[in-house]
Amino acid sequence: MTYDKPTVRWGIVATGLISSWFVKDIVLERSDAKANHFVQAIGSSSVEKGQNFVKEHLPGKSPTIYGSYQELYTDPNVDIIYIGTPHAFHKQNALNSIAHGKHVLCEKAFTLNAAETREVLNAAKEKGVYIMEAMWTRHFPLVRTLQKLLHKDKVIGEIQRTFCDFAMDMKIAEKGPESRLKNPALGAGTLLDIGIYSLTWSIIGLEPPLGMGEKPLTAAPEKPKILAAQTLSDEIDISTSIILHYADGRQGIATSNAVVKSSSPSFCRIEGTEGVVFVYGRGPSMPDYFTVRKLNGEETKYEFEKPGMGFFWEADAVAVDVAAGRTESTIMPWAETLRVMEILDEARRQGGARFPQDPRN
Numbered sequence: 001m002t003y004d005k006p007t008v009r010w011g012i013v014a015t016g017l018i019s020s021w022f023v024k025d026i027v028l029e030r031s032d033a034k035a036n037h038f039v040q041a042i043g044s045s046s047v048e049k050g051q052n053f054v055k056e057h058l059p060g061k062s063p064t065i066y067g068s069y070q071e072l073y074t075d076p077n078v079d080i081i082y083i084g085t086p087h088a089f090h091k092q093n094a095l096n097s098i099a100h101g102k103h104v105l106c107e108k109a110f111t112l113n114a115a116e117t118r119e120v121l122n123a124a125k126e127k128g129v130y131i132m133e134a135m136w137t138r139h140f141p142l143v144r145t146l147q148k149l150l151h152k153d154k155v156i157g158e159i160q161r162t163f164c165d166f167a168m169d170m171k172i173a174e175k176g177p178e179s180r181l182k183n184p185a186l187g188a189g190t191l192l193d194i195g196i197y198s199l200t201w202s203i204i205g206l207e208p209p210l211g212m213g214e215k216p217l218t219a220a221p222e223k224p225k226i227l228a229a230q231t232l233s234d235e236i237d238i239s240t241s242i243i244l245h246y247a248d249g250r251q252g253i254a255t256s257n258a259v260v261k262s263s264s265p266s267f268c269r270i271e272g273t274e275g276v277v278f279v280y281g282r283g284p285s286m287p288d289y290f291t292v293r294k295l296n297g298e299e300t301k302y303e304f305e306k307p308g309m310g311f312f313w314e315a316d317a318v319a320v321d322v323a324a325g326r327t328e329s330t331i332m333p334w335a336e337t338l339r340v341m342e343i344l345d346e347a348r349r350q351g352g353a354r355f356p357q358d359p360r361n
């Protein structure tokens with residue numbers, strides 16, 4: 001621990017898979033850490049589950065363990081709440097955190113739909129607290145470097161097209177009806193779980209981030225035309241295809257599929273007037289490296305060190321933002337979270353997947 005960096009005390013809502021990845025990562029010793037992270041408290045459906053979680057994923061640590069989320073929201077020693085519940089609970093978990101004056105990092109997809117997102121963002125604005133969608137991939141140095149090469153240095157010229165895919169065999173048929181991957185009331189389907197990454201990579205490829213090139217930090221998100229189709233099984237989408245079509249001709253194709261595991265070594269291809277970028281990794285949420293191939297055949301590979309899984313980069317960003325008194329991130333700003341949710345809504349409107357919580361109209 002060093003005293004020249006912000007120090008944050010995290011409260012963790014839920015003890016599922018993602019929370020285990022997150023806590024293990026943020027307590028790693030790192031030479032480049034921009035903040036000191038403490039897992040201060042865990043909120044779970046039972047104290048026993050919380051204890052098992054700590055024993056397995058935080059050995060040697062002794063956070064306070066609560067058998068409810070409510071006790072976590074009211075813990076005065078917690079600065080920021082991390083929400084790792086299924087999509088359908090994000091809205092209420094976030095509203096409860098905000099009501100108790102806590103800052104929030106909420107897993108993707110931020111909520112079930114854009115109406116819920118607006119409700120949460122309005123509450124955060126009113127209360128003056130920080131909130132960010134945990135689209136962790138956007139914080140990777142790999143992504144920040146790629147954005148600079150594409151949109152500032154223009155290493156492949158003017159970007160024209162992207163093809164991004166997330167396909168994994170989710171074995172949905174084997175899941176019980178209450179699984180978050182099967183139950184529409186929990187926000188199941190490929191779109192919010194993995195399609196959101198294909199969409200994110202399309203945006204990373206096709207649009208400069210805020211503050212880069214001629215794009216000011218205050219720029220509103222672009223609004224490409226959306227064309228989408230879905231295949232539904234037991235009311236949830238098992239495949240979704242989205243086309244982003246921009247007025248100037250840029251095209252993005254974003255797909256997700258729960259039946260096959262993609263065997264392609266690259267999950268994203270970004271084409272420009274002077275070359276092409278291929279992004280590789282264990283999947284779109286965990287990119288490992290990318291290559292830049294110029295039209296003359298010259299190819300450069302960009303590799304990056306990653307001491308853990310990479311969740312500490314988003315955690316660092318939250319800590320630095322909060323210490324600076326900001327209520328939103330410039331990497332994943334509120335308007336971007338809302339724009340992404342609106343695109344997901346539009347894809348579901350055209351494709352047919354519905355959640356029982358969707359507004360009726």
Ligand SMILES: NC(=O)C1=CN([C@@H]2O[C@H](COP(=O)(O)OP(=O)(O)OC[C@H]3O[C@@H](n4cnc5c(N)ncnc54)[C@H](OP(=O)(O)O)[C@@H]3O)[C@@H](O)[C@H]2O)C=CC1
Binds near residue numbers: 015046193
């Ligand atoms: N960034 C990434 O790479 C990843 C992100 N995610 C995101 O994280 C979120 C959670 O996913 P994941 O960790 O895989 O989910 P899990 O099913 O593994 O865990 C969810 C946890 O939420 C709590 N919970 C509360 N109510 C329910 C309920 N009705 N049904 C099930 N769980 C409930 C439980 O914790 P408890 O009993 O302790 O209260 C449960 O363990 C989703 O938003 C998902 O999209 C998921 C995987 C990877």
Ligand SMILES: O=C1OC[C@@H](O)[C@H](O)[C@H]1O
Binds near residue numbers: 193194285
């Ligand atoms: O966010 C995610 O990324 C990795 C996937 O394995 C997982 O299902 C998804 O929620």
